[in-house]
Amino acid sequence: MGAAKLGMKNTSLKFLQQLVETPSPPGFEARGQRVWIDYVTSFADCVTHDAYGNVVATINPGGSPRVMLAAHADEIAMTVNYICERGFVYMRRVGGIDPAIMRARRVRIHSTGGDVPGVIGNVPPHLKGRDGKESVPKMHELFVDLGVSSRKEAESLVQVGDLITLADSFERLGKQIAVARAFDNRVGLYMIAEAGEILAGAKKKPSAEICLVANVMEEVGLLGARQIAYSLKPDVALITDVTHATDYPGVEKRMHGDVRLGKGPTLTYGGPNHREVVTLLERVAKKEKIPLQRESMSASTGTDTDVVFWTRGGIPSALISLPNRYMHSPVELVHLDDVARIPLLMAGFAKSLRSKQSFQVKI
Numbered sequence: 001m002g003a004a005k006l007g008m009k010n011t012s013l014k015f016l017q018q019l020v021e022t023p024s025p026p027g028f029e030a031r032g033q034r035v036w037i038d039y040v041t042s043f044a045d046c047v048t049h050d051a052y053g054n055v056v057a058t059i060n061p062g063g064s065p066r067v068m069l070a071a072h073a074d075e076i077a078m079t080v081n082y083i084c085e086r087g088f089v090y091m092r093r094v095g096g097i098d099p100a101i102m103r104a105r106r107v108r109i110h111s112t113g114g115d116v117p118g119v120i121g122n123v124p125p126h127l128k129g130r131d132g133k134e135s136v137p138k139m140h141e142l143f144v145d146l147g148v149s150s151r152k153e154a155e156s157l158v159q160v161g162d163l164i165t166l167a168d169s170f171e172r173l174g175k176q177i178a179v180a181r182a183f184d185n186r187v188g189l190y191m192i193a194e195a196g197e198i199l200a201g202a203k204k205k206p207s208a209e210i211c212l213v214a215n216v217m218e219e220v221g222l223l224g225a226r227q228i229a230y231s232l233k234p235d236v237a238l239i240t241d242v243t244h245a246t247d248y249p250g251v252e253k254r255m256h257g258d259v260r261l262g263k264g265p266t267l268t269y270g271g272p273n274h275r276e277v278v279t280l281l282e283r284v285a286k287k288e289k290i291p292l293q294r295e296s297m298s299a300s301t302g303t304d305t306d307v308v309f310w311t312r313g314g315i316p317s318a319l320i321s322l323p324n325r326y327m328h329s330p331v332e333l334v335h336l337d338d339v340a341r342i343p344l345l346m347a348g349f350a351k352s353l354r355s356k357q358s359f360q361v362k363i
């Protein structure tokens with residue numbers, strides 16, 4: 001499919017930007033969820049949420065089968081762990097933060113009184129030891145400078161347990177690339193919302209009930225997905241998240257496979273990815289002229305798919321991934337054509353389902 005046909009509307013781009021720029025650390029996703037709810041409310045038949053903040057937007061309630069289109073709503077973060085006498089803030093990681101790239105970053109500490117700006121301190125080269133070795137810091141060696149001079153003053157702004165995110169924002173690079181702090185996985189929420197919008201506006205009403213799910217706390221152990229997959233009890237589930245693009249210097253393709261930006265979403269073969277669901281996705285992609293890339297796996301995908309598929313007696317599930325360069329950094333890159341293709345694939349899949357369709361491995 002040509003890039004022209006995939007062109008993103010300005011309103012869609014604005015929504016994507018708003019999603020990735022709204023802090024949504026694990027366990028503290030409410031503000032990010034509100035942005036998503038305000039958007040999907042315009043076309044969903046109903047929007048509900050559970051005790052922990054997993055949100056479900058339903059289209060065509062009462063339809064059959066019940067298909068779950070899910071993405072995790074949280075982003076990697078840190079939390080205030082200790083405040084020293086001089087008012088410097090020490091952190092604990094919440095999800096896969098890489099301490100090697102955290103020095104000299106601007107951060108926001110999300111306190112009950114609002115967002116507090118700070119910077120992660122960095123010792124300049126002039127003041128470093130003369131042994132010439134650049135050390136990778138341990139998490140507990142990094143500290144946030146709030147511009148205060150005592151613990152008391154710091155505690156008037158932030159408390160132990162307040163969550164911390166980086167302050168980097170959304171930007172376009174070249175024609176079709178975008179960079180942001182939290183594409184993992186705020187972009188997932190964008191993609192399921194777009195899929196829902198396509199389905200809600202379809203001329204022919206789908207047979208399936210479509211549940212768009214924005215689940216919480218993925219980055220700290222795939223937690224919200226377990227809760228919502230159990231309570232929602234879908235007949236089939238598609239999970240979307242980012243995957244590692246390997247098309248830049250320094251990544252060993254012989255170890256990590258060949259995944260490129262702009263060449264379409266990836267399907268993953270093996271593990272929780274149900275054969276029949278994956279086969280139907282391939283068929284839909286062919287019909288809709290959506291290019292696909294392939295990834296193999298031995299045991300776990302590292303995504304919510306790993307916990308959704310074993311819920312109750314087993315929910316037929318498949319992962320659809322968005323190629324992403326520099327994951328878990330403030331400069332995650334994605335290709336906007338890939339971002340536009342995943343909603344088409346998800347919506348095409350949901351449209352193709354017949355009433356009471358079930359997925360069984362043929363034996």
Ligand SMILES: [Zn+2]
Nearest residue numbers: 184185241242
């Ligand atoms: Zn993710």
